[in-house]
Amino acid sequence: MAAGLRLGPLLRYVDGVTGDSATIWVETDRPCTAEVRTTSAAASDATSAAAPGATSGEGHGSGLGSGGSGPAGGSTRTFQIAGHHYALIPVTGLTPGTTTEYEVRLDGRTVWPPADSRFPPSTIRTPDPSEVKVAFGSCRWAAKPAKGRDPVGPDALDTLATQLAADPTAAERPDLLVLLGDQVYADETSADTRRWLAARRDPRDPPGSEVGEYEEYTRLYDESWGDPEVRWLLSTVPSCMIFDDHDVIDDWNTSAAWLARMRATHWWSERVLSGLMSYWVYQHLGNLSPAELAADPLYAEIRSVPDGTDRLRRFAAEADADPACVRWSYRRDLGRTRLLMIDTRAARLLTEGARAMLDPDEAAWLREQALADRGSYDHLLVGTSLPWLMPPLIHDAEVWNAALCRGGRGGPESRWARFAEDLRQRADLEHWAAFPSSFEALTRLLAEAGSGPDAPATVCVLSGDVHHAYVAEPDWADGAGAMHPEARVVQLTCSPLHNAIPRSVRLGFRFGWSRAGRALGRALARHGRAGRPLISWRRTGGPWFGNQLMTLTLRSRSARLSLAQARGNGRLTTVDERSLDGS
Numbered sequence: 001m002a003a004g005l006r007l008g009p010l011l012r013y014v015d016g017v018t019g020d021s022a023t024i025w026v027e028t029d030r031p032c033t034a035e036v037r038t039t040s041a042a043a044s045d046a047t048s049a050a051a052p053g054a055t056s057g058e059g060h061g062s063g064l065g066s067g068g069s070g071p072a073g074g075s076t077r078t079f080q081i082a083g084h085h086y087a088l089i090p091v092t093g094l095t096p097g098t099t100t101e102y103e104v105r106l107d108g109r110t111v112w113p114p115a116d117s118r119f120p121p122s123t124i125r126t127p128d129p130s131e132v133k134v135a136f137g138s139c140r141w142a143a144k145p146a147k148g149r150d151p152v153g154p155d156a157l158d159t160l161a162t163q164l165a166a167d168p169t170a171a172e173r174p175d176l177l178v179l180l181g182d183q184v185y186a187d188e189t190s191a192d193t194r195r196w197l198a199a200r201r202d203p204r205d206p207p208g209s210e211v212g213e214y215e216e217y218t219r220l221y222d223e224s225w226g227d228p229e230v231r232w233l234l235s236t237v238p239s240c241m242i243f244d245d246h247d248v249i250d251d252w253n254t255s256a257a258w259l260a261r262m263r264a265t266h267w268w269s270e271r272v273l274s275g276l277m278s279y280w281v282y283q284h285l286g287n288l289s290p291a292e293l294a295a296d297p298l299y300a301e302i303r304s305v306p307d308g309t310d311r312l313r314r315f316a317a318e319a320d321a322d323p324a325c326v327r328w329s330y331r332r333d334l335g336r337t338r339l340l341m342i343d344t345r346a347a348r349l350l351t352e353g354a355r356a357m358l359d360p361d362e363a364a365w366l367r368e369q370a371l372a373d374r375g376s377y378d379h380l381l382v383g384t385s386l387p388w389l390m391p392p393l394i395h396d397a398e399v400w401n402a403a404l405c406r407g408g409r410g411g412p413e414s415r416w417a418r419f420a421e422d423l424r425q426r427a428d429l430e431h432w433a434a435f436p437s438s439f440e441a442l443t444r445l446l447a448e449a450g451s452g453p454d455a456p457a458t459v460c461v462l463s464g465d466v467h468h469a470y471v472a473e474p475d476w477a478d479g480a481g482a483m484h485p486e487a488r489v490v491q492l493t494c495s496p497l498h499n500a501i502p503r504s505v506r507l508g509f510r511f512g513w514s515r516a517g518r519a520l521g522r523a524l525a526r527h528g529r530a531g532r533p534l535i536s537w538r539r540t541g542g543p544w545f546g547n548q549l550m551t552l553t554l555r556s557r558s559a560r561l562s563l564a565q566a567r568g569n570g571r572l573t574t575v576d577e578r579s580l581d582g583s
Contacts, residue, residue: 003032003106007225008322011124012088012286016175016334019096019126020236023293024089024104025286028078032106034076034087038094038124039101049247062168072100072124079303081312082214083283090290091124099125099169112235113243119228120168122235127175129335131555135160135174138244138385138464139182140495143225144189144575154566155498156547161229162570168236172572174551177237177343180464180495181385183242184220184285186211186275189247193219198288200517206267210249213270217278240332241283242341244385244465248275254430255405256350257421276346279328286343287330298457325348326357331369336376337554340369341383348435353406355439367445378557380487385465386431388442389491389537396434396530397523403528431465440534443483448475450487457581458558459487462550464495468509469550469563470542471578474535483535488580491537492561494550506545513539539574557581 008026017019072093078085081385094100101121104112114119142156144150187210191195194209196219205208211217214254225231246250249271262268285299293299297445298315301563302308319326328343331463332443349356358366370380389395404420406412422429472491476483511517527532546565549572553560559580564572 001267002109003031004029005109005111006084006524008220008231008235009036009104009112009122009230010225010234011122011236011238011285013127013289013332014124014176015094015289016127016129016132016332016337019129021290021381022091022094022124022126023286023288023290024091024102024280026087026089026104028085028087028106028392031078031080031085033075035087035108036073036089036102037105038072038093039121040105057188058427066323073102077303080307081277082218082309083172083301084218084281086281087291088285090293092290093126094126096126097128098125098450107363112447115397115399117232118462119165120165121231122232122532123168123426125173125236125274127173127334132176133172133553134176134178134334134336134337134339134381134552135549135551136178136180136383136462136492137494137497138180139467140179141182141185141188141190141496142190142227142498143222144227144408144498152498152500153547154568155227156549156564156566158227158229159498159547159570160549161228161233161565163168163572164237166570172551174237174364176332176339177194177234177239177340178383178462180383180462181240181242182246182464182496182499183241183243184217184224185246186217186220186271188248189220189225190223191556193223198525206438207271211271212272212274214277217274221278221282222413230413240287240330240339240341240383242287242328242383242385243279243283243345245345247279247344248272251425251428251430252345253348253354254425255351255421255430256352257349264438271322273313273316273572276319280312280316284328289332291525292330306473319346323349326360326364327365330360335554336378336556337381338369338377338379340366340381342366343431344384344386349506352365352412353366355402355437357432357435357442358398362439363438370449374452378450378457379552379554379559380456380459381462381552382446382460383462384432386465387472387493388432388439388461388490389474389507390433390466390540390545391517393512393517393521394431394509395433395523395533398429398431398539399436399530399533400524400528402434402436403530408529409527425428436530443474443534446489447483447485450485450489452486453481455486456560457487458559459485459489459578460552460559461489461491463481463491463493466493466509467496467501467545468506468542469494469544469548470513471540471561472537473540474537485489490580492508492549492550492552493542494563496547497549498547501545506543509543541547541578544575552580 345360409416
């Protein structure tokens with residue numbers, strides 16, 4: 001039986017500097033050779049068949065943008081994990097600044113685009129380095145009703161896909177889609193998935209209606225990426241991703257006490273190992289460049305054996321036991337824009353009294369990447385699923401809570417400490433502010449990266465998680481620090497892509513930014529005997545609530561931000577647009 005395409009293709013990496021290479025991820029239903037052929041390559045094949053005397057480079061068409069010395073394309077054998085078959089296909093020979101149609105073949109048979117596709121051809125667009133568009137958001141609950149009104153509103157990614165499919169050359173097409181966490185919800189499954197799980201095992205046994213092992217994770221990715229609109233969108237817009245808590249479980253790695261409680265259950269080990277294994281396969285590999293993949297010993301080993309399940313499982317167990325043994329963070333360069341994506345979940349140190357958002361190696365890597373080759377980039381983007389700057393009341397509440405958990409009111413075994421730990425887990429008090437030394441270190445690094453004669457024009461922190469959108473900016477002169485960066489430093493938070501937020505929580509976020517909320521926060525900080533914050537900050541945009549997507553348009557040293565929401569009319573509606581560079 002011929003090999004079939006189970007999921008994908010996803011256009012993942014596109015070289016943003018040379019513009020000549022890309023990677024495309026696929027899942028197939030059996031072992032095979034997976035190949036990407038561009039329009040010009042397919043034309044070359046047809047010409048060669050018609051003219052047997054022609055060489056492989058003769059007579060090929062130009063497609064939409066191929067103009068190099070030969071047709072672009074690439075192929076690779078699939079690898080196997082837990083009975084599933086995957087390939088990350090390297091594509092070489094692309095021409096910078098062009099748009100090229102492609103097809104996917106399995107063992108020589110074309111499987112993408114489908115013969116009955118209602119979408120335009122999938123393309124690889126290599127960005128023009130003089131202008132880069134980066135769209136970003138987080139928190140996409142994939143489940144949608146089969147008919148009728150969607151209870152959480154229209155999906156922002158679906159809407160973007162519909163808009164681009166109607167006009168694939170539209171100006172709003174992003175060069176990169178940055179997904180900042182909760183690409184799947186392992187702990188909040190849809191009705192269809194719950195029925196599927198109930199057919200596999202007794203839902204009365206933990207983890208109940210949540211996913212528990214690798215096969216069940218594959219169901220979540222099928223549901224999320226098999227959506228026809230999103231499937232086409234991800235086949236034609238490059239993407240990079242990082243996990244947040246719901247990719248594994250709500251409040252993942254909140255504290256040492258939380259982790260000890262989870263490890264005491266009989267089902268947690270399989271859950272976290274399967275979550276890390278599936279993340280490596282479905283998300284992490286596509287974040288890497290072809291050079292990084294070629295240098296990755298784990299990737300090479302898994303591809304060299306008939307079944308890589310056991311090896312990947314050992315890797316996941318090592319990663320869970322020792323966060324310092326693996327790096328999920330990564331860097332991408334797009335022209336004169338540098339993007340650093342930070343792991344703020346698995347890299348944590350949780351020992352009370354020595355808590356850190358990033359372990360020492362991870363923090364050193366971030367510093368090195370942010371400060372390397374100063375002057376070679378005009379914009380620094382730092383992707384962290386959790387916002388750096390939160391509503392002041394929430395920030396101060398987390399600082400207060402962290403102080404009590406450390407024993408700031410009576411010691412680490414006091415009633416206050418026990419109360420604070422319970423509150424931390426119940427109220428999700430685990431953002432950057434809950435790791436005060438890490439918040440301060442990140443603040444100082446952002447200021448340093450934005451200072452000096454080689455400073456970029458902007459330093460933008462891209463975040464999601466909190467199910468609303470806002471823009472916040474630090475007031476460097478008002479705080480305990482003495483920092484005066486030349487770059488404009490901003491917190492850009494955009495969430496969700498497709499989810500809901502209760503009215504009570506909306507009101508809470510609004511109150512968190514208010515004057516009364518700030519006063520309450522300061523009172524909590526005083527009670528926890530926390531010192532004066534390094535900086536103060538203010539909200540300069542929002543809050544906005546809805547299913548939404550932010551886009552940065554970066555041209556030379558100018559930066560413009562737009563926020564668009566899905567309103568149910570098949571188009572994204574721009575609700576805010578502003579310059580971030582003073583132009």
